[in-house]
Amino acid sequence: MHRLFFVFSVAVMMTCSATSAEKPSTAPRTAALPAASDCSFGQPPQRRAEGCNRALARTINFGNMLDTRRLGMGPKLRDEFITLSKAAGFTAIRLTVRWDAHAEYKPPYTIRPAFFEYVDRAIKVATDQKLAIIIDMHHYTSMNNRAKTERPRFLALWTQIAERYRNAPATVMFELLNEPNGLHTQDTWNQLLPAVLKVIRASNPHRTLIVGGAQWNTRVALETLQLPADDRNLIATFHYYDPMETTHQGAEWVQGSDAWLGAKCCTQAELQAIKYDFEEVEQWAKAERRPVLLGEFGVYSKADEKTRVTWTTAVREQAEAHGFSWAYWELASTFGVLEPATLTWRKWLLKTLLPQSPVL
Numbered sequence: 001m002h003r004l005f006f007v008f009s010v011a012v013m014m015t016c017s018a019t020s021a022e023k024p025s026t027a028p029r030t031a032a033l034p035a036a037s038d039c040s041f042g043q044p045p046q047r048r049a050e051g052c053n054r055a056l057a058r059t060i061n062f063g064n065m066l067d068t069r070r071l072g073m074g075p076k077l078r079d080e081f082i083t084l085s086k087a088a089g090f091t092a093i094r095l096t097v098r099w100d101a102h103a104e105y106k107p108p109y110t111i112r113p114a115f116f117e118y119v120d121r122a123i124k125v126a127t128d129q130k131l132a133i134i135i136d137m138h139h140y141t142s143m144n145n146r147a148k149t150e151r152p153r154f155l156a157l158w159t160q161i162a163e164r165y166r167n168a169p170a171t172v173m174f175e176l177l178n179e180p181n182g183l184h185t186q187d188t189w190n191q192l193l194p195a196v197l198k199v200i201r202a203s204n205p206h207r208t209l210i211v212g213g214a215q216w217n218t219r220v221a222l223e224t225l226q227l228p229a230d231d232r233n234l235i236a237t238f239h240y241y242d243p244m245e246t247t248h249q250g251a252e253w254v255q256g257s258d259a260w261l262g263a264k265c266c267t268q269a270e271l272q273a274i275k276y277d278f279e280e281v282e283q284w285a286k287a288e289r290r291p292v293l294l295g296e297f298g299v300y301s302k303a304d305e306k307t308r309v310t311w312t313t314a315v316r317e318q319a320e321a322h323g324f325s326w327a328y329w330e331l332a333s334t335f336g337v338l339e340p341a342t343l344t345w346r347k348w349l350l351k352t353l354l355p356q357s358p359v360l
């Protein structure tokens with residue numbers, strides 16, 4: 001999550017939040033730990049989506065491993081990452097995958113079999129470990145630049161992925177597209193959704209699917225996201241990085257973010273804004289009867305440790321208080337909670353996510 005446009009919308013969102021200051025606060029609740037049987041094919045769709053969302057209660061993003069243009073640009077995906085995540089107490093992993101960079105550009109847009117094998121392996125190891133796993137379509141930049149002409153390729157990629165994993169357990173979930181943005185507006189996304197749901201549902205009629213709105217999956221985009229009312233087996237997702245000055249200080253991919261270096265977390269007003277934002281998402285979720293996953297949140301490693309701890313704890317607690325599952329961004333790269341070279345946890349950060357972790 002990044003970009004200048006976003007800075008503007010954050011300012012607008014903060015203003016909107018401030019106007020809702022008189023809203024009653026929500027009493028904190030603790031997210032229930034998932035029961036394995038809650039996420040299975042033997043239940044009605046709405047209950048399945050809710051049960052599978054509980055299986056995502058404490059998820060860790062496996063960012064920058066398979067979502068890069070070329071493999072090897074980030075940490076190499078290792079089985080130990082999965083087993084360590086399980087041992088620490090995470091309940092699921094969100095595997096961010098840049099499918100488009102590993103597929104042909106001409107019909108039938110074949111995904112390279114050798115690339116599929118990395119995902120096969122992650123699904124197998126996660127499932128053996130009784131972890132749920134989200135298979136996400138990540139960093140699909142061509143969709144943001146030319147969503148309409150890229151549409152056949154996008155649908156063909158999902159056809160292949162869905163067919164390959166049609167027999168996977170219910171704890172394997174698909175997330176349709178990470179952070180649509182740019183020219184891929186809410187309108188184009190709303191128009192594309194029925195088509196992609198149709199191709200996936202052709203081979204996976206009962207699988208729980210995860211969908212966020214456009215505008216980088218921000219919470220405000222949920223308001224105009226058009227989910228089909230008759231598909232109850234969906235989890236809605238949003239990403240949260242507000243204020244960007246805190247979470248993306250010094251981030252190389254956000255223009256002007258060096259000016260934010262040293263930003264602390266958080267003023268009372270900022271903490272209130274976070275709370276109101278989450279209350280608004282809960283109101284939306286209740287009205288729409290959709291379970292919600294906070295699919296990304298975190299602070300870049302250039303912020304000081306105290307700021308990272310305070311912000312991450314505040315946001316994680318808000319997610320749990322509002323009954324959302326969450327997925328921290330991310331395991332072993334620039335926001336990482338694990339030191340990849342030594343396979344050791346940054347305990348001060350892990351504690352913000354899993355205070356009861358047996359590895360602390």
Ligand code: BGC
Pocket residue numbers: 001002063138139178179296329
């Ligand atoms: C992107 C990452 C980025 C993170 C935080 C994710 O959606 O895939 O590249 O580091 O957001 O900005």
